[in-house]
Amino acid sequence: MSHLANLQAEFQAYLMDDVKGAGFIKSVIDDKKVGAKKRLGIYFDAYRLRIIEALATAYPQLKALLGDVLFNKVAREYIDAYPSTYLNLRWYGSQMRGHLQETLAQHPIAAEMANFEWTLSLAFDAEDVPELSLQDLATIPPESWVDLSFEFQPAIKIIQTSWNTIAVWQALEAEETPPKPKQESIYQSWLIWRKNFNSQFRLITEMEVTALNMAVMGATFGEICASLEVEMDEEQAMVTAAQYLASWLENGLVCKVSLIKFAS
Amino acid sequence: MPMLILTTYQTFTPLFEIYMRNNLPSLGFGLGLRTEHYNTILETKPKVDWFEALSENYMVPGGLPLNFLDRIRADYPVVMHGVSLSIGSTEPFDQAYLKDLKKLADRIQPAWISDHLCWTGVHGQNIHDLLPLPYTEETAKHIAERVNTVQDYLGRQILLENVSSYASYVDSTMTEWEFISLICEQTDCLLLLDVNNIYVSSYNHNFDAKDFIDGVPQHRVQQIHLAGHQNNGDYIIDTHDAPVIDPVWDLYSYAISKLGEVSTMIERDDNMPELDVLVQELQIARHLSANVLKEAA
Ligand SMILES: [Fe+2]
Numbered sequence: 001m002s003h004l005a006n007l008q009a010e011f012q013a014y015l016m017d018d019v020k021g022a023g024f025i026k027s028v029i030d031d032k033k034v035g036a037k038k039r040l041g042i043y044f045d046a047y048r049l050r051i052i053e054a055l056a057t058a059y060p061q062l063k064a065l066l067g068d069v070l071f072n073k074v075a076r077e078y079i080d081a082y083p084s085t086y087l088n089l090r091w092y093g094s095q096m097r098g099h100l101q102e103t104l105a106q107h108p109i110a111a112e113m114a115n116f117e118w119t120l121s122l123a124f125d126a127e128d129v130p131e132l133s134l135q136d137l138a139t140i141p142p143e144s145w146v147d148l149s150f151e152f153q154p155a156i157k158i159i160q161t162s163w164n165t166i167a168v169w170q171a172l173e174a175e176e177t178p179p180k181p182k183q184e185s186i187y188q189s190w191l192i193w194r195k196n197f198n199s200q201f202r203l204i205t206e207m208e209v210t211a212l213n214m215a216v217m218g219a220t221f222g223e224i225c226a227s228l229e230v231e232m233d234e235e236q237a238m239v240t241a242a243q244y245l246a247s248w249l250e251n252g253l254v255c256k257v258s259l260i261k262f263a264s
Numbered sequence: 265m266p267m268l269i270l271t272t273y274q275t276f277t278p279l280f281e282i283y284m285r286n287n288l289p290s291l292g293f294g295l296g297l298r299t300e301h302y303n304t305i306l307e308t309k310p311k312v313d314w315f316e317a318l319s320e321n322y323m324v325p326g327g328l329p330l331n332f333l334d335r336i337r338a339d340y341p342v343v344m345h346g347v348s349l350s351i352g353s354t355e356p357f358d359q360a361y362l363k364d365l366k367k368l369a370d371r372i373q374p375a376w377i378s379d380h381l382c383w384t385g386v387h388g389q390n391i392h393d394l395l396p397l398p399y400t401e402e403t404a405k406h407i408a409e410r411v412n413t414v415q416d417y418l419g420r421q422i423l424l425e426n427v428s429s430y431a432s433y434v435d436s437t438m439t440e441w442e443f444i445s446l447i448c449e450q451t452d453c454l455l456l457l458d459v460n461n462i463y464v465s466s467y468n469h470n471f472d473a474k475d476f477i478d479g480v481p482q483h484r485v486q487q488i489h490l491a492g493h494q495n496n497g498d499y500i501i502d503t504h505d506a507p508v509i510d511p512v513w514d515l516y517s518y519a520i521s522k523l524g525e526v527s528t529m530i531e532r533d534d535n536m537p538e539l540d541v542l543v544q545e546l547q548i549a550r551h552l553s554a555n556v557l558k559e560a561a
């Protein structure tokens with residue numbers, strides 16, 4: 001190993017653990033003004049403070065939920081558990097949900113909050129794609145609709161919550177006193193996407209989740225209708241599918257439609 | 265007569281070198297582009313000559329930050345400034361990073377691209393800090409090879425910025441400015457001189473800040489950074505959370521007296537004031553620079 005490689009390995013080891021890595025102190029100039037240990041301590045502290053700040057930026061309402069003291073403790077444990085492998089600090093923090101499931105298992109709402117905030121942030125800077133409106137579909141004759149297949153903006157995600165996580169998040173976001181965390185009787189699904197450059201979310205029924213998942217996978221409007229017929233009659237299925245499609249278009253989720261025609 | 269020739273030669277050398285400054289003209293007086301100011305910039309079109317965008321903030325798939333950058337770019341020249349190149353690392357470059365950097369440059373068409381003369385991590389890990397390098401020939405040679413790789417890949421000269429440092433190594437065999445000069449010679453790269461960082465490092469490591477400015481290859485300085493810091497008594501931390509202090513302004517005037525006109529900007533990252541306040545602070549740089557250049561003329 002070159003001198004430089006050795007120095008960098010030792011410096012980094014010191015930043016991870018200043019006790020185990022203490023041998024590195026002798027590589028740094030120790031003068032009367034500031035000792036070598038204190039000099040390295042500046043880097044040791046800055047490493048943690050910078051990452052804690054980045055995590056606080058990524059998880060503002062998680063921080064509000066936990067309070068500064070607990071959030072900082074969580075963040076410090078996170079730094080030790082997941083040394084950053086990202087060149088862009090933006091992506092650091094992606095493991096927070098799993099980290100909280102392990103370390104704050106007694107407060108499941110924390111992991112759910114982290115998952116929600118992270119997903120919002122992913123939607124925020126997801127790839128830009130065109131947005132189709134209901135009018136764009138007006139030119140397609142009704143009899144062709146069964147053969148329509150759709151492409152969706154990459155920002156779309158669906159997450160589940162078992163606690164009143166979103167209500168708590170909304171209150172914290174509005175700087176109001178949040179409701180007491182409580183577990184819901186059944187889990188809820190939330191659709192997250194981006195519209196007008198801002199992350200959006202709304203409650204979504206399980207039936208719509210199924211329909212949306214099918215559509216994302218490339219199913220045609222006709223196939224979506226057919227799948228809904230398991231739950232309702234043909235006409236009702238058609239109306240329901242049309243309502244879903246109208247809301248997807250209104251939400252700006254759809255970026256492309258194509259007619260899937262099979263040669264007969 | 266020989267005396268006269270010598271005098272003439274000396275008078276014209278700096279001018280020639282400034283011209284040789286890569287044929288990249290000075291952009292004037294700029295500011296670091298910060299999210300807090302996006303809307304004000306678009307709405308008020310402030311009297312700022314150019315903006316410096318932090319590359320990594322825009323190395324994302326899409327969304328609002330890139331949209332703002334596109335719109336601001338339509339009104340102002342922009343330069344790109346990165347923190348993650350890790351030019352001094354002993355790890356191979358992250359190819360995806362270089363690719364994304366180039367993609368952003370293709371989109372934004374920056375006047376130039378800069379990053380820091382430092383390393384940021386090894387073993388696939390990132391410390392997200394600008395860590396100091398030992399000033400040795402071995403290190404300079406290693407970095408020069410990497411600068412050449414990046415310049416070849418991007419198809420342009422890059423600017424390297426001197427960082428604020430809090431530690432120096434027993435292994436170092438030369439000064440920071442000798443180290444910088446060595447890398448420049450081997451790469452034909454350009455410099456981003458952070459005058460505040462010079463001040464901070466000179467304070468932390470007991471050298472004369474003017475020696476630094478005198479010691480770097482002056483014709484390669486394409487850009488200057490100014491910023492505020494936090495003085496803790498026995499050492500200074502480079503915090504970018506306060507106005508530029510007078511000794512740093514003095515050092516800036518000294519730098520301009522040596523370098524001639526150089527694209528200058530203020531970096532502010534924390535304790536963020538209204539854009540107006542920074543535009544006002546930038547006026548100080550304009551005045552100091554103009555005064556120094558007028559005196560020299
Ligand atoms: Fe700087």
